[in-house]
């Protein structure tokens with residue numbers, strides 16, 4: 001009997017990957033990286049051409065701030081470049097420690113723990129706090145890192161429709177899980193809307209659940225002195241676990257989780273994404289101390305941002321498209337179809353304006369959009385130019 005050679009029965013890994021890539025290409029879903037040739041900012045050079053960009057999470061315009069560049073130099077001179085070890089071996093430097101204390105005080109929680117990225121912070125917090133027999137309740141529009149964290153934890157993952165507190169309450173009332181953890185973006189990364197923190201906390205209290213708030217887009221932007229979503233709502237509770245990233249409004253890199261002292265201690269003892277990874281370069285901790293100071297005292301950056309949001313809403317004449325109701329730096333213009341969203345983004349790029357088109361699966365089917373990110377680094381005229389270009393496209 002003639003058996004086909006193994007390669008014909010099972011495509012080789014190489015063939016399977018080539019087919020998968022061809023499929024992405026044919027569906028117009030293959031991603032390409034643009035080459036950024038200048039520091040992040042409102043004006044950038046990309047692939048050899050100058051643009052006005054509305055793509056970054058550098059909401060306060062700190063990523064290229066001279067004081068932070070100077071702090072990086074000083075930090076490198078003082079602490080070297082690499083941490084050289086994980087936090088629990090010998091990588092936890094005085095600069096990290098001082099930053100943790102400053103962050104906890106800044107957001108008004110007893111203690112904070114630094115992670116190397118927001119992705120790792122969410123993975124660490126969720127997998128440490130819940131496991132088999134527990135349940136995670138997640139808003140449908142949460143960031144991917146929170147979903148991945150819940151899956152990795154082996155707790156049951158129950159997702160509720162975006163901001164639907166009644167659905168959440170039904171799920172909480174019906175569960176027989178031992179430990180319950182509600183996880184939510186504080187500011188939703190593709191919609192720019194803000195979670196109703198006091199109501200969520202109230203539900204958590206009523207149903208004996210914990211609340212993990214991912215404030216990646218609120219830290220530095222919302223609340224008094226940029227203290228984030230907790231300050232914005234005056235929210236406080238021992239059930240709260242607060243997470244924020246330091247690579248967005250803070251202009252650098254990293255993340256932290258802040259909570260009651262024992263919660264933080266257990267993360268330090270058990271979170272695998274904290275333990276089994278090299279500590280962030282201490283020079284960055286040094287930079288972030290300076291960044292925290294700028295966030296707190298340069299109120300004009302938040303005022304500028306609010307002014308730019310106002311200007312965009314004033315100048316944009318929406319016809320077919322819909323600007324989502326957002327009071328944060330993320331201003332999504334929903335277009336609907338994937339091709340139309342891509343075409344709009346391409347037309348803007350030809351006019352020298354960079355605005356990313358976001359398509360499913362990052363956002364729900366039929367809600368492809370331009371995700372306009374405003375920054376204190378923009379001028380009023382920049383936003384007017386964008387609104388004018390968008391008005392001409394619709």
Ligand SMILES: *Cc1c(COP(=O)(O)O)cnc(C)c1O
Pocket residue numbers: 116117118119120122143145185189214216217245246247254255
């Ligand atoms: C960006 C982001 C993260 C991940 O943070 P990194 O520091 O970039 O890894 C987590 N959650 C939300 C909501 C984010 O927007």
